[in-house]
Amino acid sequence: MKFQDFICRxxxxxxxxxxxxxxxxxxxVAALVKAxxxxxxxxxxxxxxxxxxxxxxxxxxxxxxxIPHVKHKAVTExxxxxxxxSAGVDFAALDGKPVYIFFLLLxxxxxxxxxxxxxxxxxxxxxxxxxxxxxQQADSAEAIWELLVEADEEAIV
Amino acid sequence: xxxxxxxxxxxRPAMQIVEISNRFKSGIKIRKGSxxxxxxxxxxxxxxxxxxxxVLVFEAEGADAGEALNALAQVVAEKFQED
Numbered sequence: 001m002k003f004q005d006f007i008c009r010x011x012x013x014x015x016x017x018x019x020x021x022x023x024x025x026x027x028x029v030a031a032l033v034k035a036x037x038x039x040x041x042x043x044x045x046x047x048x049x050x051x052x053x054x055x056x057x058x059x060x061x062x063x064x065x066x067i068p069h070v071k072h073k074a075v076t077e078x079x080x081x082x083x084x085x086s087a088g089v090d091f092a093a094l095d096g097k098p099v100y101i102f103f104l105l106l107x108x109x110x111x112x113x114x115x116x117x118x119x120x121x122x123x124x125x126x127x128x129x130x131x132x133x134x135x136q137q138a139d140s141a142e143a144i145w146e147l148l149v150e151a152d153e154e155a156i157v
Numbered sequence: 158x159x160x161x162x163x164x165x166x167x168x169r170p171a172m173q174i175v176e177i178s179n180r181f182k183s184g185i186k187i188r189k190g191s192x193x194x195x196x197x198x199x200x201x202x203x204x205x206x207x208x209x210x211x212v213l214v215f216e217a218e219g220a221d222a223g224e225a226l227n228a229l230a231q232v233v234a235e236k237f238q239e240d
Contacts, residue, residue: 057172061199069168094199112164113208119167123203 001117002155003125003148006078006105010035012141013083016102021091025050025068028083028104037081038106042074046106060093064136065126069105071115078118079106082144084135100136101126125151158229159212162236166207170237175199177228183219185229196229 011031018024029047032038038046049070053059060066081104088098103122107115125131131151138144160166166174178185178196185196187205189212194201196215207213213233217225 057169059168061203063200067168071164112167116165116167116206116208120204120206123200127200127204 001114001121002152003080003121004152006080006118007148008032008035008037008079008081009141009145011037011081012144013081014138014140014144016083016085016089018085019087019089021054021089022051024066024083024085024089024091024102025054025104028068028081028102031083032079032081032104032106037079042072045074046070046072050104054092058092058094060091060095060099061123061126062093062095062097063126063129063132064088064093064097064100065103065132066091066093066099066101067103067105067119067122067126069107069115069119071107071109073109075106075108077108078111078114080104080118080122082135082148084138084144086139101132121155158215158233160207160209160233162239163209164239165209165211166202166205166237168203170232170239171199171202171205173232173237174202174229177232178225180228181217181219181221181225183217183222183225185215185217185222185225188214188216 018027059068083102091099187196
């Protein structure tokens with residue numbers, strides 16, 4: 001699966017304003033609502049589910065990357081968005097370091113294989129140090145999108 | 158070992174695998190076909206894309222290898238407390 005298959009281009013955030021876990025999730029969900037990917041009525045439910053998921057166990061998996069994700073019954077297709085914080089956010093990451101890059105993924109509960117495919121793509125690319133570094137420096141939505149497309153194209157070769 | 162829980166090895170089960178593996182001194186690898194990952198790295202374990210029915214081969218090397226494999230086999234068989 002490619003980033004272009006599930007990442008919402010219109011909701012990309014190059015400069016997060018939030019400085020807290022809840023704030024980051026709120027800003028990213030709001031961007032998806034604004035882009036028309038989530039309805040206004042789903043806003044709070046999705047946000048609460050994401051927040052309680054983070055409380056149970058952080059998705060700040062290390063190296064400045066967090067991958068907040070939930071399966072939600074109101075979601076009918078994979079929805080993803082990427083955000084970047086230039087200052088870094090204390091997301092209670094496993095390695096204790098600030099998080100600069102966020103991949104948020106919402107999946108329908110009845111499609112576990114699709115969910116794992118999208119996660120595989122995110123985790124595989126997030127391991128590439130140079131790619132992470134470029135993403136951390138991407139200061140426009142367009143720059144983030146170009147890096148996602150580049151990762152997709154590398155996967156084809 | 159075959160992954161038998163319905164949702165497959167998503168983040169929470171993968172974290173269980175990583176946490177259990179890190180309790181042991183042995184080096185532990187997980188093999189899926191020709192792919193090999195370090196069982197102590199969440200970043201790597203999540204790239205296995207292990208849906209329900211996937212067969213994973215766990216390999217441990219070290220003094221506590223047997224114990225490690227037993228603990229891992231148990232959590233997989235218990236469906237990571239899911240379903």
